[in-house]
Amino acid sequence: xxxxxxxxxxxxxxxxxxxxxxxxxxxxxxxxxxxxxxxxxxxxxxxxxxxxxxxxxxxxxxxxxxxxxxxxxxxxxxxxxxxxxxxxxxxxxxxxxxxxxxxxxxxxxxxxxxxxxxxxxxxxxxxxxxxxxxxxxxxxxxxxxxxxxxxxxxxxxxxxxxxxxxxxxxxxxxxxxxxxxxxxxxxxxxxxxxxxxxxxxxxxxxxxxxxxxxxxxxxxxxxxxxxxxxxxxxxxxxxxxxxxxxxxxxxxxxxxxxxxxxxxxxxxxxxxxxxxxxxxxxxxxxxxxxxxxxxxxxxxxxxxxxxxxxxxxxxxxxxxxxxxxxxxxxxxxxxxxxxxxxxxxxxxxxxxxxxxxxxxxxxxxxxxxxxxxxxxxxxxxxxxxxxxxxxxxxxxxxxxxxxxxxxxxxxxxxxxxxxxxxxxxxxxxxxxxxxxxxxxxxxxxxxxxxxxxxxxxxxxxxxxxxxxxxxxxxxxxxxxxxxxxxxxxxxxxxxxxxxxxxxxxxxxxxxxxxxxxxxxxxxxxxxxxxxxxxxxxxxxxxxxxxxxxxxxxxxxxxxxxxxxxxxxxxxxxxxxxxxxxxxxxxxxxxxxxxxxxxxxxxxxxxxxxxxxxxxxxxxxxxxxxxxxxxxxxxxxxxxxxxxxxxxxxxxxx
Amino acid sequence: xxxxxxxxxxxxxxxxxxxxxxxxxxxxxxxxxxxxxxxxxxxxxxxxxxxxxxxxxxxxxxxxxxxxxxxxxxxxxxxxxxxxxxxxxxxxxxxxxxxxxxxxxxxxxxxxxxxxxxxxxxxxxxxxxxxxxxxxxxxxxxxxxxxxxxxxxxxxxxxxxxxxxxxxxxxxxxxxxxxxxxxxx
Numbered sequence: 001x002x003x004x005x006x007x008x009x010x011x012x013x014x015x016x017x018x019x020x021x022x023x024x025x026x027x028x029x030x031x032x033x034x035x036x037x038x039x040x041x042x043x044x045x046x047x048x049x050x051x052x053x054x055x056x057x058x059x060x061x062x063x064x065x066x067x068x069x070x071x072x073x074x075x076x077x078x079x080x081x082x083x084x085x086x087x088x089x090x091x092x093x094x095x096x097x098x099x100x101x102x103x104x105x106x107x108x109x110x111x112x113x114x115x116x117x118x119x120x121x122x123x124x125x126x127x128x129x130x131x132x133x134x135x136x137x138x139x140x141x142x143x144x145x146x147x148x149x150x151x152x153x154x155x156x157x158x159x160x161x162x163x164x165x166x167x168x169x170x171x172x173x174x175x176x177x178x179x180x181x182x183x184x185x186x187x188x189x190x191x192x193x194x195x196x197x198x199x200x201x202x203x204x205x206x207x208x209x210x211x212x213x214x215x216x217x218x219x220x221x222x223x224x225x226x227x228x229x230x231x232x233x234x235x236x237x238x239x240x241x242x243x244x245x246x247x248x249x250x251x252x253x254x255x256x257x258x259x260x261x262x263x264x265x266x267x268x269x270x271x272x273x274x275x276x277x278x279x280x281x282x283x284x285x286x287x288x289x290x291x292x293x294x295x296x297x298x299x300x301x302x303x304x305x306x307x308x309x310x311x312x313x314x315x316x317x318x319x320x321x322x323x324x325x326x327x328x329x330x331x332x333x334x335x336x337x338x339x340x341x342x343x344x345x346x347x348x349x350x351x352x353x354x355x356x357x358x359x360x361x362x363x364x365x366x367x368x369x370x371x372x373x374x375x376x377x378x379x380x381x382x383x384x385x386x387x388x389x390x391x392x393x394x395x396x397x398x399x400x401x402x403x404x405x406x407x408x409x410x411x412x413x414x415x416x417x418x419x420x421x422x423x424x425x426x427x428x429x430x431x432x433x434x435x436x437x438x439x440x441x442x443x444x445x446x447x448x449x450x451x452x453x454x455x456x457x458x459x460x461x462x463x464x465x466x467x468x469x470x471x472x473x474x475x476x477x478x479x480x481x482x483x484x485x486x487x488x489x490x491x492x493x494x495x496x497x498x499x500x501x502x503x504x505x506x507x508x509x510x511x512x513x514x515x516x517x518x519x520x521x522x523x524x525x526x527x528x529x530x531x532x533x534x535x536x537x538x539x540x541x542x543x544x545x546x547x548x549x550x551x552x553x554x555x556x557x558x559x560x561x562x563x564x565x566x567x568x569x570x571x572x573x574x575x576x577x578x579x580x581x582x583x584x585x586x587x588x589x590x591x592x593x594x595x596x597x598x599x600x601x602x603x604x605x606x607x608x609x610x611x612x613x614x615x616x617x618x619x620x621x622x623x624x625x626x627x628x629x630x631x632x633x634x635x636x637x638x639x640x641x642x643x644x645x646x647x648x649x650x651x652x653x
Numbered sequence: 654x655x656x657x658x659x660x661x662x663x664x665x666x667x668x669x670x671x672x673x674x675x676x677x678x679x680x681x682x683x684x685x686x687x688x689x690x691x692x693x694x695x696x697x698x699x700x701x702x703x704x705x706x707x708x709x710x711x712x713x714x715x716x717x718x719x720x721x722x723x724x725x726x727x728x729x730x731x732x733x734x735x736x737x738x739x740x741x742x743x744x745x746x747x748x749x750x751x752x753x754x755x756x757x758x759x760x761x762x763x764x765x766x767x768x769x770x771x772x773x774x775x776x777x778x779x780x781x782x783x784x785x786x787x788x789x790x791x792x793x794x795x796x797x798x799x800x801x802x803x804x805x806x807x808x809x810x811x812x813x814x815x816x817x818x819x820x821x822x823x824x825x826x827x828x829x830x831x832x833x834x835x836x837x838x
Binding site: 073163330333565593 | 663669672780781786
């Protein structure tokens with residue numbers, strides 16, 4: 001009964017999304033006020049229906065209803081309640097429901113947030129969002145319905161993939177998807193502006209907070225995924241440049257470029273068509289990414305597992321949404337005129353370089369991700385693309401970006417004159433260079449050629465970002481939250497650069513075979529293996545080892561790495577043990593039983609690795625702080641005062 | 654001209670669609686996605702044996718020998734196509750085959766091997782496909798060449814052909830076994 005209710009709600013949601021798209025886009029085009037008035041109720045109705053459907057799927061999981069195929073394939077009666085809920089998005093169909101649910105939430109937030117903007121514009125935004133929802137609902141119902149029944153029902157389920165049974169991964173998809181889907185709002189704003197054929201500085205101010213919010217979620221989502229990979233995959237890596245990671249990273253790079261280009265459009269009325277294009281591309285990449293991850297175009301190429309219909313449906317959807325938006329762009333963008341020019345050393349130039357470099361970085365990642373597919377489609381043979389390609393090409397655009405950042409934040413709008421900042425900038429650069437070389441050559445020995453450069457760039461970004469806030473504090477000028485947010489995000493980036501450089505340069509690792517009581521040395525640390533005990537979890541059993549870590553004889557940590565065997569799937573997973581010792585992460589992963597009480601163990605010491613994720617959260621916090629700036633709330637109040645007039649004048653036109 | 658540059662994104666996207674379209678159409682060319690596992694240790698596994706569920710097949714037992722890790726299932730037509738080639742490889746004695754019976758029914762698998770012959774030294778059971786995830790399997794059949802250190806040397810997607818065996822697998826093996834024994838048909 002409950003699954004049928006869920007499916008019924010999903011069908012109703014699809015019909016409401018169709019109405020939302022129809023009234024939202026055609027209402028303003030045909031100037032029908034009553035059509036436009038129907039858009040918001042359609043959004044509310046769609047949200048209620050999607051939430052009902054999601055609740056039904058959750059209920060089926062909680063109640064262990066193994067007559068539902070999706071539940072039977074992804075859950076088990078021994079699975080703890082927390083993971084039974086998280087199992088909803090553990091596989092393809094359910095993750096689509098989560099996607100749709102989050103899109104509905106964003107649509108509702110947008111409907112509330114833009115209710116005071118000019119009516120035709122607001123309904124166009126919601127209309128475009130309706131179109132996206134409709135596409136996803138149709139796709140889900142036609143090819144990936146999670147409510148299909150089994151007859152007869154299975155006695156018990158096949159369990160959730162054990163590597164997904166982890167708190168980090170339970171939270172990773174919802175947060176990452178919130179970011180992915182949030183970019184749909186920026187896309188819808190761009191779509192509405194193009195349908196209207198008008199884009200002014202107000203548009204940029206309305207779009208900015210939505211974009212920044214989506215970007216902040218995306219940042220957290222990617223960081224969570226990387227953290228999960230670090231501690232569950234058992235070998236201590238945190239970024240592999242695989243297609244799935246790239247799929248989430250490319251929209252992030254685009255969204256970062258978009259945030260900066262929106263600033264120029266808002267402040268100076270420039271880069272209009274460029275900003276539009278970035279808004280379209282950011283969401284387009286997140287659409288491509290979502291599909292690559294779960295049912296993916298890449299997977300459909302090997303049409304053994306996924307059906308070709310699924311792949312074709314995805315392609316058709318991409319053509320309608322992305323192709324439609326880009327065609328609209330080709331038609332409308334030439335009409336947009338820039339309002340003014342700027343000098344070479346003005347802030348606009350720096351942000352232009354920022355955009356060029358970020359888009360170049362994104363393009364190189366895209367090329368690397370798609371190259372195997374393209375070369376095979378054109379019969380050019382096989383191609384393997386991995387870190388040897390990604391690392392250097394990515395650095396090539398990132399290094400100048402990081403160097404320009406420290407200078408660029410001090411440049412003024414319109415007229416370029418950096419002379420009053422030249423002294424502090426030079427001083428901070430020197431300090432950063434000294435610290436960079438000092439850390440690499442003094443504190444540690446060795447490192448790589450780029451290590452002092454990386455640390456110096458990171459330090460310079462932090463010091464340079466602090467100049468302006470310190471100056472304002474000294475002169476008792478209040479710092480707007482937008483500036484504070486920007487500063488925080490840039491400091492986060494600086495910390496990120498420092499920590500990733502340090503991890504790349506100073507990681508030490510060893511694979512050792514140890515018997516009970518024997519020890520292994522890694523750097524200054526000594527690891528003593530104390531033996532193995534059996535362990536028992538709710539749906540797994542296994543062995544846990546004890547390893548005592550000391551540094552020059554002083555105790556550092558007691559580690560308990562585990563090897564778990566999940567009963568239902570007979571899958572062995574490695575739960576590595578990770579302890580922070582000051583700023584250094586120590587990781588011990590249990591390998592195989594080598595017989596005679598000997599076990600293989602992986603030992604790893606990674607300085608500052610935890611700061612990579614901390615830095616991502618600092619960046620995201622900066623974004624959220626910027627959104628709370630007074631300006632955006634004022635913008636809404638102003639729009640409230642203005643909108644009736646605009647509505648009337650547009651009605652007459 | 655000034656208008657033309659705004660069409661560039663659309664044109665690029667159209668190209669991308671063509672590539673994706675060809676990709677979907679062109680399913681026979683399966684050797685598309687290079688495995689991230691190549692050059693890295695093969696996943697540790699310890700799975701029940703198909704022939705005797707009380708026994709286990711584990712990566713630890715396989716250390717010190719070259720082996721082919723072949724992902725198959727009775728539901729997979731291409732795997733049945735490949736089967737004769739696998740038997741020839743077994744006959745050649747060049748390298749042992751370890752099977753991963755993927756998302757399969759045990760009795761189907763056993764009766765298929767009884768009828769068609771069993772090319773495998775041992776067969777691990779991956780009933781729900783989670784082990785295949787660890788190996789990054791996109792679709793059966795897929796075959797991994799693993800060296801004595803447990804490092805994945807090569808991954809082949811799709812049914813192994815005589816030609817692939819000659820040109821891809823044998824040159825990667827250090828053994829001096831005559832290739833003709835496996836390929837003569």
